[in-house]
Amino acid sequence: MRITEDSTFGPDVVAFLDAHVAQMRSISPPESKHALDLDGLRRPGIAFWTAVDEKGAVLGCGALAEIGPGHAELKSMRTDPARRRGGIATALLAHIVTEARLRGHRRLSLETGSAPFFAPARGLYAKHGFVPCPPFGSYRPDPHSTFMTLDLVEPGG
Numbered sequence: 001m002r003i004t005e006d007s008t009f010g011p012d013v014v015a016f017l018d019a020h021v022a023q024m025r026s027i028s029p030p031e032s033k034h035a036l037d038l039d040g041l042r043r044p045g046i047a048f049w050t051a052v053d054e055k056g057a058v059l060g061c062g063a064l065a066e067i068g069p070g071h072a073e074l075k076s077m078r079t080d081p082a083r084r085r086g087g088i089a090t091a092l093l094a095h096i097v098t099e100a101r102l103r104g105h106r107r108l109s110l111e112t113g114s115a116p117f118f119a120p121a122r123g124l125y126a127k128h129g130f131v132p133c134p135p136f137g138s139y140r141p142d143p144h145s146t147f148m149t150l151d152l153v154e155p156g157g
Contacts, residue, residue, distance in 0.1 A: 001088065002051070003092060004050060005047060007048065009038060009048075012056075012058050013058055016050075016061060016078070016080075017076070020061075021035050027115060028144055031142075034111050041075075041076060045065060046063055046065045046066075048061065048063045049062055049063070051088055058080065059079065059083050059088045060080060060089060060092050061092070062074065062092045063076040064099060064100055064103070067109075068137070070104065070106040070107060071107045071137075072103070072105040072109075073110060073111075073137065074108055074110040077092065077093070077121070089124055093125075097150065097152070101152050106151070107150070107152060108152055109136045109147065109148065110130065110149075111139055111147055114146045115144065122146055125150075126148070129150050130149060131148060132146070132147065133147050
């Protein structure tokens, strides 16, 4: 697997993202759907990565959105449903956390769903040190959302 920053959004990536947004729309009420579409991922201040296999097939993706001084948001995390439980999400998350630190962020936050469908995602984030937090940025309290954050400052740093 290879993880690379991607700003080209080729047809395979567009199809992967369209499937992501469609799935989120089918699960979450419209007012609680926060997945970025292609236009959202092209905005300034957003970095986007894809994970591909040796043949170039898209396995997963994730984005980092700057939301304030020293604070970024993890966005658009998705793994190919046929490839879940294979370490793709873990590798993408580790990569994006490292990139957030390298880019000078001190905190990385995220919003994910509160429904049972999102339990594996919440478990992944908790396993990697994310803890529940109040809504951040422009988010408001929402029973369909779970908010989590990770302190990126290394002890003694």
